[in-house]
Amino acid sequence: MKTAFVKEPSIISVNDTEKPSLETGDILVQMHACGICGSDLEKVFGQYGQPSMRLGHEPSGIILEVGPEVSEFKKGDRVFTHHHVPCYACHLCTHGNETMCSKYYETNLSPCGLSEEYVVPSWNVAHGGVIKISDSTSFEEAAMIEPLACCVRAWDKFSYREGDSAAIFGVGPTGMMHVMLAQSKKFSKIFCFDVNEFRLDFAKKFNITESINSTSKDRKQKVLAQTDDMGVDVAIIATSNLKALEDAIEMVRKGGFVMMFGVPSKNSKLDLDMNKIYSKEITLVTSYAASDKDTKEALELIESHQINLKQLITHTYPILDSQKAFDHARSGKNAMKIIITK
Template identity: 80%
Template sequence: MKTAFVKEPSKISIDETEKPVLGNGDILVQMQACGICGSDLEKVFGQYGQPSMRLGHEPAGIVIDVGSGVTEFKKGDRVFTHHHVPCYDCHFCKHGNETMCKKYYETNLSPCGLSEEYVVPAWNVSHGGVLKISDSLSFQEAAMIEPLACCVRAWTKFSYRENDSVAIFGVGPTGMMHVMLAHAKKFSKIFCLDVNEFRLNFAKKFNITDSINSKDDSRKQKILEQTAGEGVDVAIIATSSLKALDDAIDIVRKGGAIMMFGVPSKGASLKLDMSKIYSKEITLVTSYAASDQDTKSALDLIESSQIDVKQLITHTYNIDDSQKAFDHARTGDNAMKIIITK
């Protein structure tokens, strides 16, 4: 079977690997669709700050074999599979920090999600890491469950109310999911900022307040003028560019919140005027990954049509063309979500 690996910086190798052997409680899934996300790009082209270098954590597919003792799943089931599942019993989990759990990092798909076939370990199978999907849901839509789950989790980290305003820095696929969530939560004003004109124009289709180029010298003034000079209630940074954080501090209102959502490179740093954060009483929070509880919420949002992820899928590539897919995703040329299929 074919599996994608990062062999050297910026290079993806598609290698023939042996078919995995199932252990007790494991299931074998034939990948049908797997999305490319920002952390994948960082693993290939950047210096990823987290330990795993496995590619593909947004896979969906068909169960083609089950290990002994598996009763909840059978051959032919259409499933989404989450790559990490926490223990729900440690100090981190009991404090709602499931993605910091040691077990969370130990539970991986093998060899990875970006493979024609992969094993879901027994722990994931028995602890909610595998979700059956309806026949009406395409595998490409199911591949969007994990990134939406990450967004869902981020929204639990800060306070907000109906009719609040938000500025979203970086309107790639997850940035647009934040736009959709803001609409679902009945925000009154949504500002989108990016340097990619295709994505700025794409965002305009979603009934937003304004779409602003991040290089526009008047970007901050435009937002302040449309928020009675106060600034937005929430700023979500869905980009790896830390310059966005500097902008967010200036355009978020006093007492507002900034969500650091995008994946920064390892060692990335920025000089900040902390007196602004202090004097404005800005809440600065981060959100890393998602738990299986978040994936369940994301699946509900998609299957109930509250969030229409189909609108975000612009390109698909075969697994053999993974390098082209990643190169395309890196440039973002006329693209939103890029999906790899078997």
């Protein structure tokens, strides 16, 4: 079978690997679709700040085989599989910090999600890391359950109410998911920022307030003019570019929330005027990854048609063209969500 690996910086190798064997409680899945996300790009092209360098944590597919003592799933089931599952019992988990749990990092798909076939370990199978998907949900849609779940988790970390305003910095795939979530929560104004004109134009199709180039000199004034000179209630940074953090602090209202959602490179640094954050009483929060609780909520949003993710998919590539797919995703040229298929 074929599996994609990070061979060296900026280079992906698609190698023949041995078909994995199953242990008690494991399941074997044939990958049908797997999305490329910002953390994957950071692993290939940047300096990823987390321990795992495995590619592909947005896979969906069909169960080929189940190991001994697996009763909840069977061959032929259509599933989404979460790459990490926490313990739900430690101090971090019981305080709502499941993605910080040490067990979370120990539970990986093998060899990885970006493989023609992969094993889901027994821990994940037994602790909610495998979710059946309906026949009406495509594998490509299911491959976006995980990134939507990450967005869902982020929204649980700050306060908002109907009629609020938001600025989304970076309107790639997850940025657009934040746009959709803001609309589902009946936000009155949504401002989208990016340097990619294709993505700015793409965002306009969603009936947002305004798409603004991040290099525009009057970008702050445009937001203030439409928010009674206060600024937005919530600013979400869905990009690795930390200059967006500076803009978010400038454009969020007094007492507002700034959510750091995008994946910064390891050792990223930025000079900030902390007095401004203090005096404006800005709440700066971060959100990392998602738990299977969040994935279940994401699936419900998809299958109840509250969120339509199909409209984000612009390109698909076979696994043998993984390098082309990643290069395309990195450039962002005329692209939103890029999916790799078997």
